[in-house]
Amino acid sequence: MAGGTGSAGGGLAAAEASGAVVLTPRPGSLLEGSLWHPDPSTLTGPEARRVLADIGRVRSFLAALEALAVERMRLACREEARLAAERSDPGAGAGAGAGPARFGGDVSYALAVSEVAVAEGISEHAAARLLGAAEALCGAQIAVLEHLESGTLSEAHARVLTDEASTLPPESAEEFGIEALARLETRTGRRRTPGEFRRALRSLRERLHPDSIRARRAKAAQDRGVWVRPEPDGMCTLSALLPAEAGLAAANRLDTLARAQRRTDPEEARTLPQLRADALANLILTPPAPTPTAAPAAPAAPVVAEAPEPSAEIVVHIPAATLLGAGEEPATLEGYGPIDAGTARALAAAAPTWQRLFTGTDGVPLALGRTAYRPPKGLRRYIEYRDGTCQFPGCARPARTAELDHLIEWQDGGTTDAQNLHALCAKHHALKSLRIWNPARLPACPDDAIADTLWTSPLGTRTVTGPTGHQLQPPPSDPQPLKPPAHQVTDHHPTYQPDEPEPPPF
Incomplete structure (x- = not known):
């Protein structure tokens, strides 16, 4: 490997002539010089x-x-x-x-x-x-x-x-x-x-x-928590930060359950890692059996009913054709991403409740203008599904746990409609409300349901975020459309991809 400065034109020219791969600074970069390496196929x-x-x-x-x-x-x-x-x-x-x-x-x-x-x-x-x-x-x-x-x-x-x-x-x-x-x-x-x-x-x-x-x-111990990281092919990694003795005890119990399953069932084909993973899922998702109690003696004392054990909740967005078996389009598991049609139908069959997503053609108003500050339930559900995650750069907090924010603040004349609302988690909402980071809608393409958002920071950083890409009926046009930013993005600004859905570290 060799290095050279921008003025070392002879060395750079010789490197290029020899077939070397050359890395030169981008226009406007404060890093000077060039770095190159020879053709890897020629190396001993x-x-x-x-x-x-x-x-x-x-x-x-x-x-x-x-x-x-x-x-x-x-x-x-x-x-x-x-x-x-x-x-x-x-x-x-x-x-x-x-x-x-x-x-x-x-x-x-x-x-x-x-x-x-x-x-x-x-x-x-x-x-x-x-x-x-x-x-x-x-x-x-x-x-x-x-x-x-x-x-x-x-x-x-x-x-x-x-x-x-x-x-x-x-x-x-x-x-x-x-x-x-x-x-x-x-x-x-x-x-x-x-x-x-x-x-x-x-x-x-x-x-x-x-x-x-x-x-x-x-x-x-104040930093303890549980996190989920999506993995390919319908899988995820569940991790936890726990006190050492609790984490080791949990791991040992899972290992004990896995080995016991292996001993009691000679035909068990699962590996020990698979058995440990299944034991963890069963322990978390299976509700505990009710504790038997003796019949009270007469006269009976007043009975206070215990609150039912909270159930685990997941949200799946399933296209109608997939749900009815007329298509195999993947569904979306909220907080994860695409899952196969068969898994989606199995989850739908076991779902205790259903919610239909209303769009503009269903008669739910998506543009209230200045008639109301708080969005109605139908509009909120529309935006949660459309955005998918917090719309601050890089944040992957689910939109259903976020707050709805007016891009143009209500006190500045902003309207309550799908074009002027987006989802922000509580901490990024506060950062935006302090006018430290400033968002502005970009002009929408003709076939887009909603435009992307350009964020600008006090240091001049500009980056673009946007909804998850769910295909929805475009909302009615805003009677007072948002003005596009006066400046245009002339250089490349990468669009953020969701990372770990952890809360902001501040």
């Missing part, structure tokens, strides 16, 4: 190994550059949040920034998370981790940043170090980083793998942390 085995080693050094350098840029963006967002607070409350002063309680913290942090997520095309949880690592690398772990820049420390090793240092107080974090770098190699001079490095740092972290493990456990 040792040369391919050298290329892989060079790629690791490039990754380290880029990770250091990324940390510097992310930290600078964090500081810029802090300033933008301060200015926004002063505009909304001139008497707020420099102390403004905590923001609404539903942020659970700093408005500037929420803005920085969203800016980084959009810039890199990642989830907000990944962006939050980047922000934490960058702040550490540009602060207490500056020595680690220098090793990254020089390529003597891999990105994976640096990530382990910043992860382990993330909950240390500032007065202990710097000492931890220096000692951690000394443990990068064993006494014999062998470089530890990232997994070995993490195990070596855990005891060091325990020794340097001033808080007791009991106090840290109580704080860490």
Whole structure:
């Protein structure tokens, strides 16, 4: 692998002439120079190994550059949040920034998370981790940043170090980083793998942390939760963050149930992993048997009925032809995506309740203009199905758990109709209401039921979001159509794809 600057025209021309693959900066990029590699088919085995080693050094350098840029963006967002607070409350002063309680913290942090997520095309949880690592690398772990820049420390090793240092107080974090770098190699001079490095740092972290493990456990337990990640072919991954003893006990119980099933049924063909997965589903979805009680003696005391066990609820959108068996078009499992027609019909047959989705041809008004602020139930269901998820860039929270927001605020003359309403989760709704991120409908194509939305941030970031693509009857035209944005998108802005449906990390 070789590198060169934009002025090294001879070297670049020679690389291109030799059939090398060349990466040059995009127009307007602040990164200068060119990077190229030879035709992979011409490499020998040792040369391919050298290329892989060079790629690791490039990754380290880029990770250091990324940390510097992310930290600078964090500081810029802090300033933008301060200015926004002063505009909304001139008497707020420099102390403004905590923001609404539903942020659970700093408005500037929420803005920085969203800016980084959009810039890199990642989830907000990944962006939050980047922000934490960058702040550490540009602060207490500056020595680690220098090793990254020089390529003597891999990105994976640096990530382990910043992860382990993330909950240390500032007065202990710097000492931890220096000692951690000394443990990068064993006494014999062998470089530890990232997994070995993490195990070596855990005891060091325990020794340097001033808080007791009991106090840290109580704080860490506040982050417990359960998440679902869609997987291909009608499957998903269900994960949970639990106290260690609870998680291990649950795993052991599932293993015990699986092995017991294998022992009691000699013809059982399922593997142990399959049996554990089925045991988990059965334990969660099967309601507990009622506890028998003795008949009360006369005279009977007043009986208080116990609340029924809550049932698990899923929402499936099934085309009429699929439901009736006249077609095999996939249905949509809300929060997941497409499922096969047979599974959809089986779920429909077992469904205790049905709800029909009304469209504009069913007589449900989808454009109320200024006659009402709150949308009626039919309009809300239409928008929930149309949008699918929160319409903030990158958010995958289901629309049915979100709030309906007027793109043009009601107090600014906005109307209550399908064109001016979209779904936003509570925290992103608050971020939009503070006018930090500003949305505007783009002009719709003739065959589109609803236009996409262009979001613009205080730092000039622009990105486009849109509904999930469900085919619905287009709503009636707004008597006061929204004005398209004065500017047009001239460069490429990737449309976000849903990631893990976790709440925003702020």
